[in-house]
Amino acid sequence: MIWSRFNTLFHSEQFGHYLYNALSNTLMELDKDYYDILEAFRNHDCFPEEYVDSDFIALLCENKIMLEESEEDLLLLSRQYFRHALSFDSSRLVLTICPTLRCNFRCPYCFEQSQSDTAVMTSDTVDQVLNFIKSYKDIRHLSLAWYGGEPLLSFDVIREITEKIKSLDIEFEGAGIITNGYLLDPEKIAQLNDLKINAIQITLDGPEDVHDTRRVLAGGGPTYRSIINNVDALMNSNYKGVCTIRVNIDKHNFDRYIELRSAILEQFKEKKLSVYAGHINIATGNSYDHTCTMDMHEWKDFTFEAHRISGQSIGGFYPSGNLDSLCIATTHLGFVIGPQGELYKCWEDVGNPGMIIGSIYHDKPVTNPELQALYSIGIDAYSDANCRECAVLPICGGGCANKRLKRKWLGDEAPDFCSPYKDNLIAYLEAYIDSFRSREICDALLSQGTKKQRDNGYRMISPEKKSV
Secondary structure, three states, rough: EEEOOOOEEEEEOOOEEEEOOOOOOEEEOOOOOHHHHHHHHHOOOOOOOOOOOHHHHHHHHHHOEOOOHHHHHHHHHHHHHHHHHHHHHOEEEEEEOOOOOOOOOOOOOOHHHHHOOOEEOOOOHHHHHHHHHHHOOOOEEEEEEEOOOOOHHHHHHHHHHHHHHEEEEEEEEEEEEEOOOOOHHHHOOOOOOOOOOEEEEEEEEOOOHHHHHOOOEOOOOOOOOHHHHHHHHHHHOOOEEEEEEEEOOOOOHHHHHHHHHHHHHOOOOOOOOOEEEEOOOOOOOOOOHHHHHHHHHHHHHHHHHHHHHHHOOOOOOOOOOOOOOOOOOOOOEEEEOOOOOOEEEEEEEEEEHHOOOOOOOOOOEEEHHHHHHHHHHHHOOOOOOOHHOOOOOHHOOOOOHHHHHHHHHHOOOOOOOOOOHHHHHHHHHHHHHHHHHHHHHHHHHHOOOOOOOOOOOOEEOOOOOOOO
């Protein structure tokens, strides 16, 4: 038996001794004796001669902390196979459609290369979109997102495409839309249900005084008050979907996030609305000040502080395994369609001619299969020797596909694609342990007289189980 490369054995000054395994995504609490036993096994691949505890050894094997020598590689191979099987699923078509790349805002960190593009999807291109969808004979499900530019600038195109899709013999699962919210007036809100738009994401950059210095109209002018008024109209309409407010965060505005979140949630309490912080990563070549973006350590500090102040855990502290690392870019039947019918694999590539993989006007739409293959297979972390040795691979999955492609294959100094867990795993686990222990103390106070569980010197913290 060998020690898993995905084990992290650590001593917390505040909380004690622990062992985490990323392959099984489990966390075990240990007393000092068991910690020393595992440390000896990690360093020498064997237990102390006098040690015998078959139950503990069985628990270690069950949670992949100890494995047969070839078992770990076979488990990784199995996960890689599962990822590829999901990626090449031919029953589901995933589309993001950009009816225009025009935008009524001039946000400094956003798609500079396409801000001068005024093209709007024509009726002919709309027909080609429908022909493109119908060309995939085996698909049974269609999921859709509206993107831009600002998609609401071409709301008539959204209406036209949606009505034609609804007439197809296919399960249209509904759509989401990414919008700045400025044009989301009552007339458009009244049509959202019929258009099967069941999820809306609107972006703010902070309270009014901060937002209006960053997300301004193309001709100049504030936008915050109009957006909030539109959100209010949305929340008080018969809209059946959900609304998410994304707050773009960097070094200039992180200290105003809690203030904004609290105000928004108070204004729209008991409504189907949530607020989350989004990490701004600036593309190479953008003139926005790259030094204002947060690195992973700074982002970790921000999320912990937000939790301390508001009780909100941004994204959750306990690692959530990204086992398949799939997105539209890594999905074989996932495409982003531009306003002139050009095809991309990733939202971040929109407006960049060098990242076009084809056109819906061609009989064989994909004319750059090499780029498509790079996104699907070339950036697979399970085939990357360095990633396979990384202790957090099973909960990372390779990180952002777009940034990984640009770094690994295109020589671009894109922002780091690695998971924040890579360098901050123990800090995240300690934050989870703190939360777990607080909940445990509260439960104990509320259930006085309950028989205490037998302590064997070890127990599972996550997933939560009774001590062996």
